[in-house]
Amino acid sequence: MKTLKINSATRKICLGVFVIMLLFSIESQAKKYKFLASSVVPAARGFAKITKDNNHNYVIKMKVTNLAEVKRLDSSKLSYVIWMVTDREETKNIGQLDSSSKFMPRNLLASFKTITSFTPIQIFITTEDEVDVQYPGSHILF
Numbered sequence: 001m002k003t004l005k006i007n008s009a010t011r012k013i014c015l016g017v018f019v020i021m022l023l024f025s026i027e028s029q030a031k032k033y034k035f036l037a038s039s040v041v042p043a044a045r046g047f048a049k050i051t052k053d054n055n056h057n058y059v060i061k062m063k064v065t066n067l068a069e070v071k072r073l074d075s076s077k078l079s080y081v082i083w084m085v086t087d088r089e090e091t092k093n094i095g096q097l098d099s100s101s102k103f104m105p106r107n108l109l110a111s112f113k114t115i116t117s118f119t120p121i122q123i124f125i126t127t128e129d130e131v132d133v134q135y136p137g138s139h140i141l142f
Contacts, residue, residue: 033123035142040127041068046142048123058120060084062112064097064142070127077127082112083136085122092118096131 035046046064053059062082070080080097097110125141 035064035125038141040073040139040141041066044068044141046125050120053115057115057117060094060112060114060116060120060123062097062123064110064125065108067097067108067110073127077137077139078129079127079131080110080141081126081128081131081133081136082114083124083126084116084118084120085124087119087121090118091136092116093133093136097125 031051032047032049035048038044043066044064045066046062049061051059051061067080070077081093082095082097084092084094086092094114094116095112097112124136126136127139127141128137
């Protein structure tokens with residue numbers, strides 16, 4: 001019986017192809033949702049990417065570009081608050097999108113990441129006077 005010998009270069013190529021295929025399969029499981037254009041900050045663009053982790057929790061990653069500091073808006077609010085509507089029709093405050101100049105680079109990029117056990121149905125951002133509010137206000141950014 002003959003044995004097949006695979007040289008080192010062929011082994012590295014096969015391993016590389018396998019890793020690339022694995023990365024594409026993981027990335028394809030992520031659902032990416034673009035936010036609609038904002039009337040509050042028209043230049044801002046953003047998206048949310050939702051994946052499931054090994055514990056069946058939802059990982060929510062968000063990125064927003066060209067986001068003005070919240071203090072510069074006409075509404076004179078103090079923070080951007082991120083909200084999630086769950087499959088149980090509950091609206092939850094899941095965090096704050098930081099737009100202060102010390103945390104954002106010159107291109108006004110903000111990002112956010114959280115993990116939740118609730119199934120997200122809708123995600124939106126509002127401008128609020130406080131970070132720990134329980135109900136969203138009327139100034140919806142995205």
